Amino acid sequence: MRDIKLLLRRWGGWAALGERRLGYAPVASGFRGLITHHASSRLQCSDDDGIIIDSCISRLAKVSKEQHDILVAHYLYQISLRSIARRRRCADGSIRRKIQTAEGFICGVLTALESELECENLA
Numbered sequence: 001m002r003d004i005k006l007l008l009r010r011w012g013g014w015a016a017l018g019e020r021r022l023g024y025a026p027v028a029s030g031f032r033g034l035i036t037h038h039a040s041s042r043l044q045c046s047d048d049d050g051i052i053i054d055s056c057i058s059r060l061a062k063v064s065k066e067q068h069d070i071l072v073a074h075y076l077y078q079i080s081l082r083s084i085a086r087r088r089r090c091a092d093g094s095i096r097r098k099i100q101t102a103e104g105f106i107c108g109v110l111t112a113l114e115s116e117l118e119c120e121n122l123a
Helices: 004-017 047-063 065-075 081-088 092-113
Strands: none
Touching: 004 047, 004 065, 004 092, 047 065, 047 092, 065 081, 065 092, 081 092
């Protein structure tokens, strides 16, 4: 069984280092000055794994832009779910449900692709 949270954390570390080539802004909109992130100390996945996971996240954006934005804010920019909820003026429980749905979507797409990720074999 996949640990989707770990995979997405590794993807976030990978994407943070290569944010210029991936098209992600260095800081999430509305969160400038609120976050500190040290990309060098974050877990990362390989380039091949990062590209596969990034394509799954792009598919999520086509289905639900809101869930995509929450997932990227949390895993790429390391913004807590409570901070995201506060910024969106909603309950953190609703943000947690949305991110769980997004994580399930990513896991489902990875399963449908039948892709073997290198970072899953790391301890």
